[in-house]
Amino acid sequence: MMPELRAAVAAEWTKSWSVRSTWGTLAASAVLMMMVSAQLGIAHENNNTNEITTDDTGVTTAGAIAIESFAMMQLVLFTVAILTVTSEYANRSIGWTLQAVPVRGRVLAAKAAVLAPVMFVAGAAMCLLGALAARPLLGDWGTLDGLAYDAFAMGVYSAAGGVLTAGLALVLRSTATTLTALFVLLMLLPLMLGAAGSPAADFFPSTAGDHFMSGDTGEYPLAVALLIVLAWTAAAALAGLRLLKARDA
């Protein structure tokens, strides 16, 4: 790595961990993940043991429960990535960021270089925490099979999603707008298109990510699922970079 980029990464790292919002949002994500996973674990166990037989889904893995929870609360985790960009616009400290590192591409690269590993570890940890919370509640109806892959895949998806989010945040600059856009992109649109039976629903980052994490090859191979996620990530990052270069700070 070029020394200039390494220095920029060090600065972004220092900035990330010197504000409470990073710690707070990560902690909130972890707590929420465990709560939702526990809830889903109870529901799954209940479905299999209650009088009704039509809702029985049989034995599942704790990892699958975690992946299902993650689909619902991923926005909370991605808020970490939103804030690394939008907080700087909100309090205008973006001025210092660009004075220190005037090469816009390097600013984005440094932010991505911090976000990707942090989000990878956070995503993998969330998977493990979710599984941990769900496993005892699943009773006889859950296993820990494939958890290593699930955690790895959730880490990869989170890392890509974090960079995607940062790119989107560079385009939109405001926390509320970015969060709304992300909600529409990751949840609302794929859900609506899916309900309407449109095949386009499978090409959104969240649905492709879900296929990738659950090892679901029904629509396309896992490599393609990952490529779809990465393509969205690259597109958002490039859009963010373009506007970062073109607009006044």
Add this chain to the structure above:
Amino acid sequence: MITLRNLTKRYGELTAVDGLDLEVRAGKVTGFLGPNGAGKSTTMRMVVGLDLPTSGQALIGGRRYADLRWPLREVGALLDAKAVHPGRSVRAHLLALARSNRIPVRRVDEVLETVGMGKAARRRAGGLSLGMSQRFGIAAALLGDPPVLLFDEPVNGLDPDGVRWVRQLMRSLAAEGRTVFLSSHLMSEMQLTADQLVVIGRGRLITDTPMRELIAGGSSVSAVCPDPAGMAALEARLPGARAVSRDELRVPGVTTRQVGDLAYELGVRLHALRENEVSLEQKYMELTEHAVEYGAAR
């Protein structure tokens, strides 16, 4: 040295900076004056690459800001004292800046001592008063020990002690051979601080003159003379002289020495002889009379 070449910034119809040509030289304090909306902040922001010029160039030592390898070591700029993350500690903010430009970490504590904030290092930036924020911002500008410094309104919110401290700091930074480019609306303060004055209005350069010349132009000498006859005798020998009161004669374009010698030669009794300097404020008002963007009716 900061060089502006035909620097222009337009926002749609509005031209904020209009073909500015300027050299801000090392070793002195250059004051940057102009009414609100004259384009001072926009100019400074373009120098450090925050705003993109519509046309023209802003160069530091002949190079664009974006081409500086470690920019904070070459240019320190305090443009907006409150533009920091309110939740981040003073020290962490400076630490991140130091790391971004490979500035030794000991500089963080050094500059905090320089601005008198050694004890405030752990405080969160959002809790600082405006005056403290200015000191904090000055510390950040000084962090990389840069040869070129820009300060946009650094004395806003400072107490009299702080204002004096900033003046002395600016003077000493210039004395060390640095380029100091400073904007302020406090005329009396600017008069004491700056060596060179750049005045802009509506984005255009109005004047770029040494402070001494600017203030000397239009200065006069007053002679207080108790005898009407003596006063008349003096008046007759001094072209342009006019009586401004019963016993005071005002003479443009001469020195006290000339008037004193003449009075001695003529045997005229004087009670006072003094130089009337125009204040920077007066001069500034004259210069910007036609360039005020947001003025009250007068």
